[in-house]
Amino acid sequence: MSTHTVDAPKKRNFKISKRYLPYVLSLPALLMCIGILIPFFTAVAYSLQRYRLSQPWARKWNWGENYLNFMTDPAFWNTLKVSLTYAFLTVGVELLLGLGIALLLQKRTRFNNFVSIMLLMPLMTAPALASLMWKLMTNPGFGVLSYWATLLGIEDMKWASDPSTAMMTVVIVDVWVYTPFIMILLLAGLRSLPRQPFEAAELDGVPRLFVFWKITLPMLTPFLLTAVLFRVIESIQQFDIIYAMTQGGPGDKLTVFQVEAYLNFFQSTNVGRSAALLMILWLITYILSTIFIKNWLRLRERARGEG
């Protein structure tokens, strides 16, 4: 009897807390969501306004005008072109290089594991600092890479400050920093593949190139897709490497979305145009990230099913 009376309130207590517990626990995440959504909708509003920090009195709604202006604005099309070129080049090279390295390091040996950990170092370097490192190496006066270029017969190579080589230079820095990411993901993928198909192919004497195209690649596809989507989403938004290297220059050679939006906001104080640019970038990344998240969840599900 006495135990029963003690138990009863306890049970009720537990019920109440159980009902509100999830909300208490996830409150920070919820607040965070609101904290992101408020600035986001503010940005949407800015993008529909004529809003210059230098002329606050002239601020007014102009609805789609910022977006409509893009249609005839060569600077916008340049931004789109530069961003897509950058994303395409970086991810393309990183994918090929990352896959190649992952295949080289596929066997679980002590040496291979050591190398793969060493190769993570560029990825641990802050992209902005990586740009500074390469800036020191490509300095036309004393940079070691500029010197090597002269050995190859290329005199007076100006790297990032020359319009014709600026893109190549920042792409090299991006490749240096992010290839290890693709490598580590593909290496994990390669090592998680089931052994049987490869052993069967080996027994039957199937040529290795055939094995690669018909067994390895198809089985690796979910990993390739995850890595590529993740990198494209990040690469199309790249800011650190480009800003630290040239601040978007020379001229408008490297004014990718975020750099252009940053310059619009802080230099020409054109908040409306800056916000509209970011909205377009957001739309691109939103579509890509929805595909990415679905794909990634499926991959994770599979990994947990096996483990």
Add this chain to the structure above:
Amino acid sequence: MHKASVLERTLRGIALTLVIFFFMFPIFWIFLMSFQTNETILRVPPSMIFEPTLTNYRSLISGTLEGSTATLEIRFMSNLYNSLFLSVTSVTVGLLLGVPAAYAFAKLKFRGSEDIAFTLLSFRFAPPLLVLLPLTIYFQKIGLADTYLGLIWVYQLIVLPLILWIVRGYFEDIPSDIEYAHRIAGHGFWSTFTKIALPLAGPGIAAAGLLAFIFAWNNFIFALVLASADKQPVTVGALAFITASGINYGQIAAGIMLSIAPTFALALYAQRYLVEGLSLGAVKG
């Protein structure tokens, strides 16, 4: 398995050497540069033979730059301190807020949980400036502009989604039976959470915390937009330092080495967690 021919092994060796060279050389070269004075740095052709000197590190640490005309004060060490402070506090805050939330998302399915989780994750991939630019205007209004508090808050944008999603996966892997057994033995929710769930998800929390620290340390754009000189971390400080110090290349190199050393050390120390975190939970190490 396959017996590699001599030719194949040679080709693989060459390829691997080139790869290691490309990825390691910049770090190696800047490391060498950090022990040189301008005199040896500016030599043509560049050479690896020089008399190493510690003056670059010494002047960075003491905070005075001996220029040709005057002595300049540099705040590089305070940048380094800012980086450490911002990263440690924002990861701590992120873990305190994120781990319980991750548990709620994983184990106590409730209305709206998937929507919150998805929104957070999809904004993890949104352009940071989209949120940052309106925030600069808000922060100026509510007095959070250029404060550590404001920066730590904004750093949660990177730290929290990462922790939530990595740790959530680990909580989901814990069989509910274990927790029920503990509950039936008369223990409450809190005890189950701290005695059963937290230890079992330990590796995931470590991986998420480590990765969050590295992302916070390496962040550039948040502080560039929101922090003034005395609150800036090394990533932004180093860029300003280049313009300020002009042509003191050895010091710039030394500054870069000091700025990347902490993340390198962490990565080497906790490589297992790092690989696990980096493969996005796609593979269990």
